[in-house]
């Protein structure tokens with residue numbers, strides 16, 4: 571028998587997906603009225619919107635003036651692979667992974683690029699690699715916030731300021747929610763659909779002066795498709811970093827990103843965006859500490875994400891029931907909540923341990939998470955009753 575009755579309150583917005591993420595509070599299609607539709611992205615209006623997107627990104631994220639920021643094809647994946655294909659191979663490479671997306675970059679380095687001198691480091695879901703083992707005089711590829719495990723870098727302290735290698739950092743689910751120490755990062759990538767709730771389309775590629783130096787002094791032995799090419803005649807194509815995109819961008823997506831950035835500035839910039847994600851995580855943390863049947867995949871708070879928050883059911887009956895039963899239980903909880911219309915897309919990622927993943931980035935309202943928490947308890951109770959019936 572289930573014991574908990576359905577909560578009265580429902581989240582006003584049930585969208586807790588980890589990408590595309592919820593639009594900013596108050597968003598509607600009207601925000602896109604000013605889009606330069608049907609116009610060339612090379613016309614004055616298009617170019618100035620693309621340049622604005624770059625300038626606002628720099629302002630909010632605090633990107634140093636001597637770092638380049640480019641809008642590139644194929645979302646975050648495009649930006650990461652463009653960097654890997656263009657920069658790696660000049661020296662040894664360490665690739666770090668503690669969840670599925672990091673593991674994807676390992677595959678790129680080892681199986682696709684087939685780098686000659688590559689070391690890989692991995693950690694199980696919920697943990698992070700031992701950063702003291704990493705050699706930052708080699709190039710290092712890693713994901714700042716592992717979206718599928720909810721484990722983030724604690725900070726940039728393990729990365730020496732005077733490193734010889736380049737650090738290539740996939741920061742797609744960290745940017746705008748966590749501090750990114752740009753002095754420790756040579757390549758930073760992200761896409762618009764995460765913390766800012768923009769549209770998935772284009773990638774952002776941020777390059778340090780040392781990354782640019784590598785681009786201009788090193789030519790990989792493999793061919794580079796046109797959408798990866800950032801240099802011409804051994805010189806950086808500066809236009810890419812002023813809004814002259816390599817190929818045609820969606821001006822509708824650009825408008826939407828500009829809207830998201832303008833909201834970010836209006837509420838107080840990076841500090842306010844981070845504070846919103848932190849407050850959201852706190853709602854889940856309070857719930858987890860009050861309930862012994864649920865826990866974080868990332869047990870250690872210093873590596874726990876404030877965006878992609880991953881939860882597992884710690885109920886001992888379930889732990890004893892085995893992996894398949896746990897997965898079925900977690901799916902049952904997520905689908906009950908979806909059916910009730912109180913939480914959409916909160917099942918754990920397909921490669922991750924069974925559980926739930928609740929996006930806590932800046933566009934999510936803490937009040938919606940507060941309304942959701944009693945529903946978690948309700949759905950858990952419903953599923954437990956089902957299990958008891960089946961036994």
Ligand SMILES: Cc1ncc(COP(=O)(O)O)c(C=O)c1O
Nearest residue numbers: 589645646647671717742743761
């Ligand atoms: C850490 C990380 N890297 C890469 C990606 C792929 O991003 P995109 O689909 O924007 O290329 C994601 C998407 O969720 C991600 O979370």
